[in-house]
Amino acid sequence: MSLVGARVIRKEDPNLITGRGQFVDDVQLAGTAHMAFVRSIEAHATIKSIDSTAALECDGVIGVWTAQDLNLAALPGVPGLQRPPLAMGKVRFVGEAVAVVVAEDRYVAADAAELVFVDYEPLPVVTNINDALQPEASLLFEEVGSNTVFEMPTPDDFQSVFDDAPHTSSVHIVNNRCAPAPMETHACLADHGPSGLTLWASFQAPHHLRNTVSGWLGIAQDQCRVITPDVGGGFGAKVNWTPDLFVAPILSKLLGRPVKYTQTRSECMTQMYHGRAQEQDVDIAYDADGQILALRVLVYQDCGGYPDPTGMGLPALTTTMAAGCYVIPNVSVAWKNIVTNTTPVAAYRGAGRPEASYLIERAIDLIAYDLEIDPLVVRRKNFIPPESFPYATHSEIAVYDSGNFAGALDELLNIMDNDAIRAEQQENLADPAKPLLGVGFASWLEIAGFGPPGSLEGFGHLGSWESVQIRIQPDGSAIVYTGASPHGQGTVTTFAQIAADYLGIDFDKISVRHGDTATIPQGIGTLGSRSVAVGGEGVKTASVRIADRAKRIAAHLLEANPDDIEVANGNFSVKGTPAQNVSWGEVAWASFRPLEIPEDMEPGSLDNTVLQQVPNFSFPSGAYACVVEIDKETGDTRVRDMYLVDDCGTVISPMLAEGQVHGGVAQGIAQALYEEVRYDENGQPTTATFMDYLIPAAPELPNFTSGRTNTPTPNNTLGAKGIGESGSVGAPPAVINAVVDGLHHLGVTHVDMPANPQKIWRILQGGVT
Amino acid sequence: MIPAKFDYKPASSAEEAILLLQEYGDEAKVIAGGHSLLPLMKLRLANPEVIIDIGEIQDLSFIEERDDHIAVGALTRHRLVEHSDLLRENVPLLAHAASHVGDPQVRNRGTIGGSLCHGDPASDLPAVVLATRATLIIRSQTGEREVAADDFFTDFWETAVNPAELLMEIRFPKVGDQPWAFQKFSRRAQDWAIVGCAVQHGSNPGIGMINMGSIPVRSSVAEEALRSGNAVIDVASVADEGLSPPSDIHAEVDYRRHLARVLLGRALS
Structure with a gap:
């Protein structure tokens, strides 16, 4: 029986549900000191002075340091606009680290941080894109001369196409700022002794952190070990550089003892990089039948107080995927990266692609409203046909690998009764006692499986491959080591499934280890829905290589031809004579004994390392x-x-795939209806607690009705595309299209996210948008 | 999310708690279930120097029938209130409203007295004591005094309980078969209400409003309209009259006023 595709129980769960997981804050080292940051209460101000006297007098305080005291280099980032680990002369958002306190325990550190007096000279504040772009706007980086820190103009705006088009529609879209809010906040523990640094961190890419921190500290990589133990969620926000990861090792070395930092939830809401935070001007031209002639998108990316390289790259992904599932002959894209006095912005589940699917799926519905035709007709008219792949887009980055958009829509209409819902919608419209119903669709497509050469290097990674090492143990069990660094994805389970199939070793005799640069050869990390599509393929590659060698050993033991050996159920046997067999354990044992293996083999050969490459991105899609x-x-x-x-092409683990979709859709519904990071006019966050930042829970979410189509990707032999971000890409446009549909009888064609009740009530009162 | 330093003083009886309150005065805060106070302390919005823990005083947790009323001890957990047959029969509005407080974890720890002494206009239970015209019993070293629900909530997060006093019990008049209703509008199941209302019918009907002022308030205008026998639509239309609801990121003033009218209409229908 194949394990790939089987509904197996997660290997991770027994530890986690019995409280035996180990997260960074669970790691206890003798003599650990605790770090707390003094954080800016101003959104934009110059620092006149910092007085640590009172804090230093607290019992248990070991020291207080400012940027001047430590003379630290800026964090890796955008040249010229790098973020200092501790504010240098000026603060640019509320919560920016200004000084650091180390104390004997966490409580003393928190109390002492409150006693550090910082004298600020407030500066005018810009809290949003519009304010930041005003001619007289206060500048975050005077030396740039503008709050627009980067601009990518369009080579051609296709104005003549728009001028000649029979119909056009335009919309200004706000893609609301979201807080990733994983269950586990940032945490790190640095132990920087004479033999080097060990850094435990709640992070998605341990080798990336090792490479960067060692370089920043000026120590050799062999003396820098990064461990990412159990990690309680990341959603893309744990691959970015934050001050704690760099300051803790410095202070550990300075003090000669381990230094730990565990972010509070309040800090997490203003420190952890936010996501989305885009505005877009979207124009679309089409003929009377709804055939799209041109699309024009200008993206304004709010980068927050310091432009992060990933944050600045989000519009590249948005504009790359702006045409969605559709044949659009003329696509014009441009973007601006803008800084504001807010928390910096970077990757958050989907990272640029939810913003793309949202804009194109909203634009499709605008065409339908304008022409008064069914939005599904508009979609079908413009779908890229299934025989057109690989499909070159307007973007050099994206050559769509595969897809069947009409097929997914057909399946969607199989699992729902659209006609009945439409009939109910009409009934409810007439009955004052019943709610309005709205039905919204999204045919979405995203770019995932970040793996082709060059796809991650631009974001500072060493490569775009993923590492897998498989080591057969002498008893015939196997350990899979990987640079993929799961933080909730279930990779320990999916990689064991793949290895079980291609090694022929029992699923229960395969362990998957990750998250330690001392034991994993090299690695990139878990981001961009890449683990299965790249690392999973690596598991298969290494498994096949090892299985071939094991067959040679088995043939040697059975005195048979290697080509006649087959492996199944933990046994190697000679084709046609199953009685003639040898177990995986016997083959593994022999593999370490020079006298029991073929003369041309070395002992210990059932061990293989692969840095798996793939030729292209994968493009998960759906309806x-x-x-x-x-x-x-x-x-x-x-x-x-x-x-x-x-x-998503081939499904490795159906239960995990469903879980990824459910979680992603929950986050998509959250963005569409509930979540929004807000600031007041002074740049003070007004949604920095879970009381005000509305993360929906089970009672707010519906049951999900799932279906599936399978168009395998040609980019890996598994055919798997990645599914981690799909839900967050597909759900927001479906939800908002439904909200607009429910209000369209009032003339409504667009509602910005989040569609909260007050906003909807104002529309119902007659405020058409 | 880390509270400032404080001293912790457990009290084993109401008398001991009152003595401790006398000793520490304004510096002290009483803690019971901790579900109002602890979040404020973790956000450092409250920094009491002394915490007096009354959570283990067993004889302040009770639900008793006494003549024309049901007495509920201040330390009674929401969950016991929610599931009390005595209350379901005699003060069903209270039992029902208790089921809307927070989530199961909060209801298992939080207490009726703690919720009322917090005096949060966004909480559910203050509206119930207003609607039912309950009486609150407050003890100091010199003895007990009775305070009507209308006199209990004095300012934002302030009540008639003085620094050296302890809320002992709440007496709810039995309402017999008189109808009641509770409406709560919130974004998420466990949230505080954006607006809500508690209605107790009877010879002197009561309408307590949630989150429609800086303190828990009743809608006197709507009560008068109800007493005068006006139609539901007319009573509901004055739900917000005379009230000054707050404005925040979830709801502005005009929306809160509208919600008050809608919810009261639904409560009366």
Whole structure:
């Protein structure tokens, strides 16, 4: 029986659900001191002075340091706009680290941090894109001369196409700023002794951290070990450089003792890089039948107080994927990266692609409204046909590998009763006691499987491959080591499934280890829905190589031809004579005994390392539908049903794939209806607690009805595309299209996220948008 | 999310708690279930120097029938209130409203007295004591005094309980078969209400409003309209009259006023 595709129980769960997981804060080293940051209470100010006297007098305080005291280099980042680990003369957002306190325990550190007096000279604040772009706007980086720190103009705006087009529509879209808010906040523990640095961190890419921190500290990589133990979620926010990761090793070395930092939830809401935070001007031209003629997108990316390289790259991904599933002959894209006095922005589940699917799927519905035709007709008219792959887009980055967009939409309509919902919608419209119903669709597509050469190097990574090493143990069990660094994905399970199939070793005799640069050869990390599509392929590659060698040993032991050996159920046997067999354990044992293996083999050969490459990105796609109920009196908007058809190619673990979709869709619904990071006019965060930042929980979410189509990717032999971000890409446009559909009888064609009840009530009161 | 330093003083009886309150005065805060105070301390919005823990005083947790009312001890957990047959029969509005407080973890730890003494206009239970016209019993070293619900909530997060006093019990008049209703509008199941209302019918009907002022308030205008026998639509239309609801990131003033009218209409229908 094949383990790939089997509904297995996660190997990770027994530890986690019995409280035996080990997260960074669980690691206890003797003599550990505790670090706390003094954080800016101003959004934009010059620092006149810092007085640590009172803090230093606290019992248990070991020291207080400012940027001047430590003379630190800036964090790796955008040249000229790098973020200092501790503020240098000026603060640019509320919560920016200004000084650091180390104390004997965490409570003393927190108390002492409050006693450090910072004298600020406030500067005018810009909290949003519009304010930042005003001619008289206060500048975050005077030396740049503008709050637009980078601009990518369009080579051609296709104005003549728009001028000649029979129809055009335009919309200004706000893609709301979100906080990743993983269950585990940032945490790190640095032990920098005479023999080097060991750094435990809650992070998604341990080798990337090792490479960067060692370089920044000026120590050799062999003396820098990074361990990412159990990590409680990341959503892309744990691959960015934050001050704690660099300051803790410095202070550990200075003090000669381990230094630990565990971020509080309040800090997490203002420190952990935010996501989305885009505005877009979207124009679309089409003919009377809804055939798209041209798309023009200008993206304004709010980068927050310091432009992060990933944050600045988000519009590149958005504009790359802006045409979605559709044949669009003329696509014009441009973007601006803008700094504001807010928390810096970087990757968050989907990272640039949810912003793309949202804009194109909203634009498709605008065409349908303008022409008064069914939005599904517009989609079908413009879909890239299934026989057109590989499909070159307007972007050099994206050559779509595969897809069947019409097929996914067909399957979606199989698992839902659209006609019945439409009939109910009409009934409810007429009945004052019933809620308004809205139905929204999204045919979405994203770019995933970040793996082709060059795809991650631009973001500072060593490569775009992923590492896998498989070592057969003398008893015939196997350990898979990988540079993929799961933080909730279930990679320990999926990689064991793949290895079980291609090694022929029992699933229960395969362990997967990750998250330690001392034991994993090299690695990139878990981001961009790449683990299975790149690392998983690596597991197969190494497994096949090892299985071939094991067959040669088995043939030698059985005195048979290697070509006649087959492996199944933990046994090697000679084809046609199953009685003539030898177990995996016997083969493994023999592999370490020079006298029992073929003369041309070395002992210990059942060990293989691969840095797996793939030729292209993968492009997961799907079709989602959302049904919302809108309370006619209060504007309260709830998702009643979600219908989800995903096409991620080959599914390794059905339960984990469903879980990824459910979680991603929950985050998508959250963005569409609930979550929004907000600031007041002074740049003070107003949503920095879970009371005000509304993360929905199970009671707010519907049951999900799932379907699936399978269009394998040609980029890896597994055919797997990646599914980690799909839900967050597909759900927001489906939900908002449903909300707009429910309000369209009032003339509504667009509602910005989050569609909260007050906003909807104002529309119901007559404020058409 | 790390509270400032504080001293911790457990009290084993109401008398001991009152003595401790006398000793520490304004510096002290009483803690019971901790579900209002601890979040404030973790955010450092409250920095009491002394915490007096009354959570283990067993004889302040009770639900008793006494003549024309049901007495509920201040330390009674929301969960016991929610599931009390005595309350379901005699003060069903209270039992029902208790089921809307927070989530199961909060209801297992939080207490009715703690919720009321916090005096949060966004909390559910203050609206219930207003609607039912309950009486609150407050003890000091010199003895006990009775305070009507209308006199209990004095300012934002302030109540009639003085620094050296302890809320002992709440007496809810039995309402018999009189109808009642509770409406709560919130974004998420465990959230505080954006707006809510608690309605207790009877010879002197009560309408307590949630999150419609800087303190827990009743809608006197709507109560008068109800007493005068006005139609539901007319009573509901004055739900917010005379009230000054707050404005925040979840709801501005005009939306809160509208919600008050809608919710009262639903409560009366």
